[in-house]
Amino acid sequence: MKPLGGGWDEALGELFADERYLKIREFLKHEYSNYVVYPDMYDLFNCFRFTPLSEVKAVILGQDPYHEPNQAHGLCFSVKKGVALPPSLQNIYKEMKTDLGITQPNCGDLTKWAKEGVLLLNTTLTVREHRANSHSKCGWAWFTDSVIKIISDKTENTVFILWGGNARSKTPLIDEKKHLILQSVHPSPLSAFNGFFGCRHFSKTNDYLVKCGKQPIDWQL
Numbered sequence: 001m002k003p004l005g006g007g008w009d010e011a012l013g014e015l016f017a018d019e020r021y022l023k024i025r026e027f028l029k030h031e032y033s034n035y036v037v038y039p040d041m042y043d044l045f046n047c048f049r050f051t052p053l054s055e056v057k058a059v060i061l062g063q064d065p066y067h068e069p070n071q072a073h074g075l076c077f078s079v080k081k082g083v084a085l086p087p088s089l090q091n092i093y094k095e096m097k098t099d100l101g102i103t104q105p106n107c108g109d110l111t112k113w114a115k116e117g118v119l120l121l122n123t124t125l126t127v128r129e130h131r132a133n134s135h136s137k138c139g140w141a142w143f144t145d146s147v148i149k150i151i152s153d154k155t156e157n158t159v160f161i162l163w164g165g166n167a168r169s170k171t172p173l174i175d176e177k178k179h180l181i182l183q184s185v186h187p188s189p190l191s192a193f194n195g196f197f198g199c200r201h202f203s204k205t206n207d208y209l210v211k212c213g214k215q216p217i218d219w220q221l
Contacts, residue, residue, distance in 0.1 A: 004045055006052025011154060015146050024139040028126060036129035038065050039072040046074025047121050050114035056151060057117035057214060058159040058205050061167035064124035067132050075120035077187075078110035091187040091196065096219055099202045105221040116217045121147065123166060148173045155179075157212035159205045163187055163196065180208045 001016075003009050015021055031037050039046070062076025066086060071079045077089050085093070085108045093104040114120055123144045128134040151158060152174045160179055162168045164186030174181055184199040185191040206216035 001045075004048045006048065007054055008048040008052075011053055011150055012048075012147070015143060020139055020142055024143065027135075027138045031126070031128065031135070037135075038067060038127055038129060039074045043072070043074040044125060047076070047114065047119055050075070050111060051117060051119045053151070053154065055117045056119050056155055056158055057209055057217060058161060059119045059121060059148070059151060060161045061148075061163070061170060062120070062122040063164065063166045064122055064133055064136060065127045067127045067130055067134075069129070072127070073109075074125075075110050075114055076122045078113075078120060079108035081107055081109045083108060087189045088187045091189065091192045095187070095192075095197055095199065096202050098197070099200045100219060102220055107221060110221070112221055113217070113219070116219075118217060119151070123170070145170065145173055152179060157209070157214065159208055161201055161205065164191070180205075 004012070028037070028041070032041055060076060065072035065074075065076075066079060070083050071086070073080050077086075077092060079086060079089065085106075089108050096102050097104050110118075110120055121144060124133070124136045124140040125144070126135045126138075126140070148160075148170055156178055158179045160170075160174050160181045162170065162181065162183045167186075168183050171181060171183070182199070182201045182204055184201065185195045187196045202219050209216050
């Protein structure tokens with residue numbers, strides 16, 4: 001695996017050497033060899049490559065990658081340029097417009113957010129084509145739980161944005177004395193009207209960052 005850079009190789013070194021991660025690798029070798037798996041293996045750790053550990057201001061937790069062609073590229077909720085916006089991302093943009101007055105983008109690529117210091121982390125990092133949650137039991141939960149704990153331990157005044165039950169279940173991993181935790185239902189069409197719309201997490205994130213002496217995030221895409 002190519003170095004991740006941004007301080008992640010050192011921070012995650014013990015995880016990558018752990019027997020549990022080596023089992024994940026063996027599982028993925030079989031999956032990528034025999035099935036269509038997303039994201040592309042070279043995009044698997046993009047959330048780390050685009051956001052150095054020392055520059056993490058916020059963490060948005062997704063569940064698992066999009067499982068249809070040309071969508072997933074290693075950043076939660078994000079799709080490649082030119083790909084139609086998934087319903088959850090459309091709702092995220094609607095809330096962003098309501099909260100900040102930002103015109104809804106036509107592009108679903110959230111790489112700019114990642115470069116602004118928003119770690120776009122899925123709790124499961126891979127998925128088999130057309131089969132949502134198909135890799136949820138392969139060991140990724142241990143790995144990404146460990147990542148969340150590392151961020152909590154090694155950073156200060158980070159905003160953890162937890163949308164949906166899966167993300168909210170990670171609250172015990174985060175030191176609430178050091179960080180801000182923002183929670184709501186998932187932005188999917190099935191739940192967005194039950195508390196996601198109106199949550200104002202974008203402005204609340206920036207208000208907290210400014211209060212802590214950090215640069216606010218430019219959410220404009």
